[in-house]
Amino acid sequence: MIVKERTKLLTLFKLDSLLERMPLNFSKKPDILSDRAKFNAGFNGEKSLDYHLSDLPVENYYIFHDLRLPRDKTQKQYFQLDSLIITPHYCLIIEVKNLIGNLYFDNQFNQVIRTRNGIEEAFPDPIIQVEFQASCFKEWLSSHKFAGIPIFYLVVITNIHSVIKISPSYKKSLNKIVRGKDLIRAIHRLTQNYTHHHLSQKDIKKLSKLLIKNHKQINNDILKQYEIKKEDLATGVICPNCGNLPMKRAMRHWLCLTCSNKNADAHIKAIHDYGLLINPQVKNEELRNFLHLNSSTSMYKILRAMDLKPKGSRKAATYTIPLPK
Secondary structure, three states: OEEEOOOOOHHHHHHHHHHHHOOOOOOOHHHHHHHHHHHHHHHHHHHHHHHHHOOOOOOOOEEEEEEEEEOOOOOOOEEEEEEEEEOOOOEEEEEEEOOOOEEEEEOOOOEEEEEEOOEEEEEEOHHHHHHHHHHHHHHHHHHOOOOOOOEEEEEEEOOOOOEEEEOHHHHHHHHHEEEHHHHHHHHHHHHHHOOOOOOOHHHHHHHHHHHHHHOOOOOOOHHHHOOOOHHHOOOOOOOOOOOOOOOEEEOOEEEOOOOOOEEOOOHHHHHHHHHHHOOOEEEHHHHHHHHOOOOHHHHHHHHHHOOOOOEOOOOOOEEEOOOOO
């Protein structure tokens, strides 16, 4: 049973918006494109994992995707789990890697060496990473009075074309690395070997609520990360037909001055871009300036049509732009 669905990372939404509105010839564009490709590859790898997990029986397997939990009560540090499976007998943490090429797991230097097209590249050892996650999760469970539950972990290589090789000294962790197609068999082996009940259905229900309540998606300041000033962003409504901007507001529609396309709702994406890139808390005037809209009344009607309700007096009212979940 999937308790928490896998969703597109908020960072990916931000990168998509940034690439459309970033300054022309921006020096860090290659870095942004590279980061987006890495996040997207990771997301696609995790989605391919879901295909294999769909073979698990619905009963007694409670699946949570993309959990980000606080390490302590200050909520200043978090740890993230690609996927978590809770059963009455144990918990299983799954770390997903969607790496393509020849992969050599080197235990001596705690790294994975990837060789692709004759180029070698080093990555942190995912076993070390998932061991740390398991340690954090164990502490988190104890702090919420769920101590003593066996916690296991697996690193799943989802790319079917990858060649996996393990250094001789890596033997103790060899059974912790599996391909996507072998994941279900590994889970069934755990279930066969660990039959003692640690969690009742009532316990699992309570724990599920706690996990959902404590989850907090990462919401980084993307402009600060890439050292971009908000004044340098391209503003205005982007034409959904040709991608040019700004569109002009005319008779409750937006008109593209480049391709003459008319669209009644093109402003919605622009408003969400503002929330993703600048601030989800916004005033009427700030959005008008961003959309190149002169009328405060028109802006008010647009926000009302999107069911965005003001807080505060009308002149100083702020609106909260919902972020993707």
